[in-house]
Amino acid sequence: MTARISTVIAALALLAIAAGAAAADGPKVSQAWARATAPGVDVGAAYLTIDGGAADDILVSAGTARATMVHLHTVEESGGVAKMRAVEGIKVPAGKRVVLAPKGTHVMLMGLSKPLVAGESFPLELLFAKAGAVGVTVLVRAAGADAPPPAPR
Numbered sequence: 703m704t705a706r707i708s709t710v711i712a713a714l715a716l717l718a719i720a721a722g723a724a725a726a727d728g729p730k731v732s733q734a735w736a737r738a739t740a741p742g743v744d745v746g747a748a749y750l751t752i753d754g755g756a757a758d759d760i761l762v763s764a765g766t767a768r769a770t771m772v773h774l775h776t777v778e779e780s781g782g783v784a785k786m787r788a789v790e791g792i793k794v795p796a797g798k799r800v801v802l803a804p805k806g807t808h809v810m811l812m813g814l815s816k817p818l819v820a821g822e823s824f825p826l827e828l829l830f831a832k833a834g835a836v837g838v839t840v841l842v843r844a845a846g847a848d849a850p851p852p853a854p855r
């Protein structure tokens with residue numbers, strides 16, 4: 703009986719190590735930021751840099767307590783008009799850098815509980831198909847701010 707329990711514990715420990723190892727070589731997320739929003743505006747966008755891990759992965763969703771709904775969007779131009787479109791997932795090929803930035807792919811925040819104010823930060827959880835959940839801190843920059851300089855690889 704005791705031997706059996708310790709076998710189970712050993713198996714669980716191995717699983718935990720395997721999960722840790724998988725996360726360690728999964729995608730790395732950096733430079734998470736958003737632009738401040740005007741009072742009364744309840745939508746915003748978060749941008750970030752994802753460096754692909756050892757295997758191809760897909761960012762499938764994101765969530766934050768600051769917004770009631772979070773979608774992944776791309777921007778497409780049709781007839782000279784830029785339009786946002788929801789995407790099922792954002793591919794993150796192994797070893798490749800994917801940058802979510804203004805006028806391109808972004809994490810759409812809808813139903814903001816309060817405006818995003820420059821200088822504050824908030825947690826955002828990203829869910830990858832293989833690597834699972836990855837938490838990042840989004841730094842809010844001024845309304846007209848450009849992307850922060852790229853992180854060293």
Ligand SMILES: [Cu+2]
Pocket residue numbers: 747775786787808809810
């Ligand atoms: Cu959008």
